[in-house]
Amino acid sequence: MKTLHLFDDKSALLMAHMAANIKPGITDKEFLEREIKKWITSPERKKQIEGEAYYDGKHNILNRERTVIGENGKLKVVDNLPNNRIVDNQYAKMVDQKANYQCGRPITFDTKNAEYGKQLTKVFTKKIQRTIRILAGMALTGGKAWLFPYYNGNGDLAFAIFPAHEILPFWADAEHTELDCAVHFFSVYEYDEDGNENIIFKVEVIHAAGIDRFVWEDGSLVFDNDAPSGAYITITDKKTGEQKGYNWERLPLICFKANHREIPLLCRVKCLQDALNLLLSNFANSMEEDVRNTVLVLHNYDGENLGEFRQNLATYGAVKVRNVDGSNGDVTTLTIDVNADNYKTVIDLLKKAIIENARGYDAKDERMNGTPNQMNIRSMYSDIDLDANGMEIEFQAAFEDLLWFINTYLANAGKGNFADEEVTVIFNRDILVNESEAIENCGKSAGIISNETIVKQHPWINDPNEELKRIETEKKKTMEQTDPYRNAFNHTDGNDDDPDGDE
Secondary structure (H helix, E strand, O other): OOOOOOOOOOHHHHHHHHHOOOOOOOOHHHHHHHHHHHHHOOHHHHHHHHHHHHHOOOOHHHHOOOEEEOHHHOEEEOOOOOOOOOOOOHHHHHHHHHHHHHHOOOOEEEOOOHHHHHHHHHHOOHHHHHHHHHHHHHHHHHOEEEEEEEEOOOOOEEEEEEEHHHEEEEEOOOOOOOEEEEEEEEEEEEEOOOOOEEEEEEEEEEEOOEEEEEEEEOOEEEEOOOOOOEOOEEEEOOOOOOEEEEOOOOOOOEEEEOOOOOOOOHHHHHHHHHHHHHHHHHHHHHHHOOOOOOEEEEEOOOOOOHHHHHHHHHHHOOOOOOOEOOEOOEEEEEOOOOOHHHHHHHHHHHHHHHHHHHOOOOOOOHHHOOOOOHHHHHHHOHHHHHHHHHHHHHHHHHHHHHHHHHHHHHHHOOOOOOOOOOOEEEOOOOOOOOHHHHHHHHHHOEOOEOHHHHHHHOOOOOOHHHHHHHHHHHHHHHHHHHOHHHHHHOOOOOOOOOOOOOO
């Protein structure tokens, strides 16, 4: 983690440039300006932006135009033909499916320290659990996503999500496990004096000394007067009103990767998704073409140009024909029969290919007909399960960094020092199960394995620890009601029931 000097003092930066393999003679500010310019138009960022756009339904098919061969064999755009632009967003379905499978259910923590587990549960509220679910979806669309821990106005730890295309990271290692510094590049809307809305690009440089804030103007970094630079944490003394800044010991930016190569999911299925959209659009075009916009063949008919003929046909829906030189006039059409079954077959193949390449699962799989057993369900989930294993490894590594900030927050808030406590982050995957079979197996396992293990595997249990407490409470209550000796000697009124007064 490096401290950047974003000023014009070049002499003080010579050693830093040498250590960072930056050409001596340019300042850190100049270096960042060059890197940002290169990154804004980089292929990697374009893929990240495209992944977000496709999820929102902004596919290439929406820019499609109908063309014909014109003069000199060149294509010419025409607007008098059906031009459907249909988006069947199977890609977005895969993103939601994989994100919900991995993080759709609340994350739990397994630790021997009960107090630590209690504090973690308080930090990871339903709102934070929702943030993790959104983070998983953004990691899939961008290949990675970023979590920024900070203190809110109430002094509580909060988290902000940054999409992949807003962060330019500077890694300290080739494996992309440790950050030196990072740039947060984003746009905001501002109004000028005349009330006109303008887009302003802002830059936040995140490094060891805090955050330096700039405005991006014509390829240069200009200090932002509306959002001054400073430390990550600012505490105001209630007595004196003096503000004091504090910085984290680590860079407060955590990378959650969808895979170790940081590749957006769209890269796997884009050509298939585009082919599906195109095929559906072409099918709709074929269905809409009729005698008013298809190819017409005129027999022994003249007297007006073809443009006027088309206009009259579209207006009145009728054609007047006559005899010419003893030959009957006639109008016929050149039509191409559209085989809907062929379209359906190819569309089904494309949808299955998207599912396989995205490594998802098909909920309409033939293996799910009737009452599938657990082996069939596992077989259907095999692809998404293998892919989720890789994603979970990346998320587990990210949670190690995240837990450091949470432990620091708990220590600063006086809620306990848990820095050396071991904890396992459990992603409770949202998988279908054959409940009858699972419950039967749990019953057969009684006496072989512990009740705690059985309860954790039961499909109806959401909180195993709470369920174990309920079981123990019910056992005690049952014993009190059924034990005759306990009822005979359990006197709470202090009276002696012996009529003779004997002991």
